[in-house]
Amino acid sequence: MTDAARSRIYPVVTVVLLLVIAAMAYEFIVAGSTQKAADGRVAVLLEPAERALMLKEMRAFVSGLQLMSEALSRNDMKGVAKASRAMGTVSARDVPLAMLGKLPLQFKTLAFGVHGGS
Numbered sequence: 486m487t488d489a490a491r492s493r494i495y496p497v498v499t500v501v502l503l504l505v506i507a508a509m510a511y512e513f514i515v516a517g518s519t520q521k522a523a524d525g526r527v528a529v530l531l532e533p534a535e536r537a538l539m540l541k542e543m544r545a546f547v548s549g550l551q552l553m554s555e556a557l558s559r560n561d562m563k564g565v566a567k568a569s570r571a572m573g574t575v576s577a578r579d580v581p582l583a584m585l586g587k588l589p590l591q592f593k594t595l596a597f598g599v600h601g602g603s
Contacts, residue, residue, distance in 0.1 A: 514562055527589060535584045542580075553598035 518530045549572040556564030
């Protein structure tokens with residue numbers, strides 16, 4: 486292969502690789518593994534074990550909110566802190582990276598807003 490041919494091929498290969506990386510990043514970070522439901526909502530497509538983990542975390546979140554509400558009704562700020570700590574970033578560490586890639590950006594933004602303390 487001549488130098489002239491190489492100098493034309495390398496930029497093309499670089500652009501193609503950048504496009505592939507950008508498409509993968511979009512799929513992993515923004516789109517996730519979703520489909521539009523008949524009622525207009527976005528359905529997240531998860532494996533059975535991932536679905537079970539998601540439901541477990543959602544139940545724990547609701548339970549934490551109930552504990553916080555009860556503690557607030559008694560003006561028990563230590564109880565509020567204890568209940569909210571269980572819903573913090575410790576819980577977010579249990580989510581596998583592969584599952585995180587399936588979640589759409591809106592879901593990740595909401596989840597990390599809660600878990601990150603924003």
